[in-house]
Amino acid sequence: MTLIAIVADDLTSAGDGAAPFRDAGFPAVITFADEPRRPGVTAVDIDTRTRPVAEAVRLSARATATYADADVLVKTVDSTLRGHLVAEVEAALSASGRRTAVVAPAFPGQGRTTVGGVQHLKGRPVDRTWFARDPVHPVHRADLCELFPGAVLSAQVANLIGSVRYVVADAVTDRDLDALVAAIPGVEEVLWVGSPGLAAALARRHAPQAPAASPEVVPAAASRLLVVAGSLNPATDRQLTRLGAATGAEPVRVADTGAVERTQRRLARHGTAILCRPRRRVTGAPVPAALARATARLAQDNAFDALVLTGGETARTVLLALGARSIALAGELEPGVPLGLIEGAPGSGRLPVVIKAGGFGDLDTLVRLHDLLTATPERLPWSP
Structure with missing residues (x-):
């Protein structure tokens, strides 16, 4: 190969x-x-x-x-x-x-x-x-x-x-x-x-003549989907607003008092939660680090069974906080938006994760990703 x-x-x-x-x-x-x-x-x-x-x-x-x-x-x-x-x-x-x-x-x-x-x-x-x-x-x-x-x-x-x-x-x-x-x-x-x-x-x-098998476990429908957004791109803000309106999951700002507890309650009650950066635009490491700490705390309680991460620095910081060594890719949900399975995170099994650049997609991209991840596996693009 x-x-x-x-x-x-x-x-x-x-x-x-x-x-x-x-x-x-x-x-x-x-x-x-x-x-x-x-x-x-x-x-x-x-x-x-x-x-x-x-x-x-x-x-x-x-x-x-x-x-x-x-x-x-x-x-x-x-x-x-x-x-x-x-x-x-x-x-x-x-x-x-x-x-x-x-x-x-x-x-x-x-x-x-x-x-x-x-x-x-x-x-x-x-x-x-x-x-x-x-x-x-x-x-x-x-x-x-x-x-x-x-x-x-x-x-x-x-x-x-x-x-x-x-x-x-x-x-x-x-x-x-x-x-x-x-x-x-x-x-x-x-x-x-x-x-x-x-x-x-x-x-x-260069497509191989004998394609590799898809991952041994196609992710099942997520029952507790956590969306973590640290991108400063205005496109992300608009996508989060649309996702919140479609799911009833009002975004939780990571700097707000009790952000982790509020996020956990929303996951338990509604099946979807959005954890995002503060309203005030702060650059550098503090925001991704805060989002990573909050996500790691939620992971300790098995509060979510699938992740959507938007923004490259945020995605990396969150995954390292979870203990990930690598991501085995399963396929692409939309152009430039891959789904993978986290490898190496203690206690998380092979957790499904979607990674999206902050500027990618249209207004409804996060809504479509939510619908795909919470649907049956047969809805995934590579399913037979």
Whole structure:
């Protein structure tokens, strides 16, 4: 089986990068640290989105070197160009021993396209959207050829492999990404740089002839679903409001007095609870840490039997607080929204968890995820 490695700067990028390969038939796992390599797809979360750039460079190089012999090597980037984009990719390319990085961050399924080398969100350059005001990593440039030194924008990518360090590829549809991947036969010479759109195209190209079996236990219908949201993206706020209206689960703010007890009562009485960040916008580690502590307390009492985590830093912090070592992916519920089973959490068995980037989805995404997770397993997309 083809060996595929994904180096991601946060947990949501690891999940939405690996999930298309799982859907294509590969076994796929997300790891948080150095784990023994497994067959199929390994996505490692190096957790560098909010770290200092020097540390991000070191971790990107180290992880890429570890997996440099993979048949397909992917360095994920945020599809709105947040994070230490150029520094991490440069470090990864140097550590990989590969000749050229093909930069294709389009994710058409979520409205993220690349036109003329400029990254767009729903038709607008990303540096003219909310992401220009992101409190942690504001996006000031959308032109990939300006960002990557010496980059060449070309529709003839295959002809440039080995002669330039960075090739930028336009894409506005999944077909464009499929054509890009198909045009490059020598994948071992390339470091692929992109988001879930590119991952899905690579998965379709390299799908195994004998797909791996789905997880031995398809998650049963959740009776106590906990949604934990730490993302600062306004899209998350709107999705939480819609979920609360649809389920009667009014969000509980983690900083409020008695937040854990209120959340536990709502899970017991209504089967769904929402635990989210304070109304006041606070950046940095305190909010994810507070959400993680609250979730761990709830887990000690077996208060929930399924999790939805939104926001990469929040998701990682919560899962580590639960003792998770890795996540075995089951499949994708929506584009860029994977479902997995937590591995290594003491006393939790293999708890189902959904991971979603804060900006992904439409107004009703969380409502649909709730309906899928609380329905019978036959409703899941990969069920026969």
